[in-house]
Amino acid sequence: MKVIVPVKRVPDTAGDKVIDADTKTMDRDAGETVLCPVNEFAIEEAVKLKEATGAEVTVLLIGPDGAQSTIRKALSYGLDGAIQVTDDAISGSDALGTARVIAAALADVEFDVVIFGNQSTDARTSLVPAAVAELLDLPSLTYARFMEIDGDAITVHREHEEGWDVVESTLPAVVSVVEAINEPRYPNFKGIMAAKSKPLDVKSLADLGVDAAAVGAGDAAATMYAFEPRPPKAAGTIVTDDGSGSAADDLADWMEEQKFI
């Protein structure tokens, strides 16, 4: 079985994010960058497949030369190799542009299943996995909190607000996983040392036959008009218990209003 895990380099989730005023995109050089933490859940599923079936797992990253440390980080979990698509024209792509590049990279290789994290911690759109599936005309199994592959069949539990749906499909398919799916292991020393010797296939848009005009900021379907820093946190609502028991009702009303219950 061949598994592809698309991964992303994101600003350190513990740090402040900076948006460049001119390009209205994230300033990716402003602070430390890390492997997107949500990717770790996708990698864990892939490692489990590798352990169970001997699957060959390749990571796919769209990003500049500096992102190779993110690739090595992903490979340190014991994965087999990496594909990097790098091209100046990709800069500024929105979710659809990103999906076009990923879909083109996937169309260029063999695979049985693609496992995404359901969202990245910087953009948090959750759009890319479904868009990639659509572009490749493959089954889209998103928000998986459980996945199981048996021969040519794949079953996932698709999480939603009220529980989950059991969704079945055939391979090849595109899956995105949520954090409830597993508890990612740590890499180990051996994996870190082995990461540098794993094959890395670097491709440009031309290699993939993608028209540079179809990606990047110029052709984005979404337009950023303005942005503002998050306003300071507003004071919370305090429910006072005066001993009459009305506080429980007030609390319940508030929770209903907020759609918690």
Added chain:
Amino acid sequence: MALSFILTDEQEEFRGLVKRFADEVIAPRADELNAEGVFPVDIVQQMGELGLFAIPFAEADGGMGADLTTLCLAIEEIGRVDQSLGITLEAAVGLGATPIAEYGTDEQKLQWLGDLLTGQRVAGFGLTEPGGGSDVVGATRTTAEVDGDHWVVNGSKVFITNAGTDITSVVTVLARTGEDADGRPELTSIVVPADTPGFSVAPKYRKVGWHASDTREVILDDVRVPLANTLGERGEGFRQFLATLDDGRIAISALAVGLIQGCIDECTRYANEREAFGTPIGSNQAIAFKIADMEVAAHTARLATHEAAWRRDNGLDYKRQACIAKLYSSEAAVSAAREAAQVFGGYGFMTEYRVGRFYQDAKILEIGEGTSEVQRMLIARDLGVGTS
């Protein structure tokens, strides 16, 4: 072989991994484990999965083929949040597995090394005895006599790390096996499996610090082990343990660096949070300068540690540098812990605060694996002081 203070990408990545593991897995449980004096088998085995116990060993033996410098990075990062697990790692690698890897036969390695390098088991090194400390040769009273194809070992050992855990596999014991031609004791290292009849450990010591590490008195009462358990040549024990301790000094130095760094991390956070008389206490030079001094100590101690480890990893003479690193780092750690406790005021006297715990843990660093006095003696002797 030019000296560089820049770690490789892999070493940085590895340091980051151990730091994350220490912060996420060890730190949240450190207070409870130390308060209850529990040796956490589950964490030790997880450290094994990370590869920590296999770092400096040859790949042919199941090791990672890395070096002492890399081991020091791991010890520092673990020691930064918990000194007990730092010493557990240091002793398991340096005292438990290293003698077997260095001097063991292929058969001995096959028998014991695998589990030690994966962290599934730990081993101890039985050197110190009740009647002695630094003067190992004269103080060794434990005997081993040949009886057919077995050794019969009798005696006791004190302060033996990792000797009495649920996962202790063996303790390598230094025993008197006769006298050489000049009448000096002949010392031999013998591997004693912990499940051998006659091998027992006393209840846990009531230590000042290192509460979550396992330290025991080992009692050897007519313990019969095969002659095949002899480690290296008969009579080589003294030379073996000297070499073992040289590396151990560097590793203890790394543990001390971790303690100082932990004090800096905690004090920096606290000095910015805690307000007194209307301002954060860190805005007072009395507090800020203490933390600046800790940083000077951590930086200096780390440089001394890395340089000693680098010399060792590159085949240069490193005995004096190991003594210097161990002496400086351990004394600096005691000072840093004392000042860190002062920064925290009353909370610094509470063991549930890391700096309070580190105040307890620091003292042993000036004693274990060669006291400060022994380090000074060796440095002076190496300079030729008092020899004429």
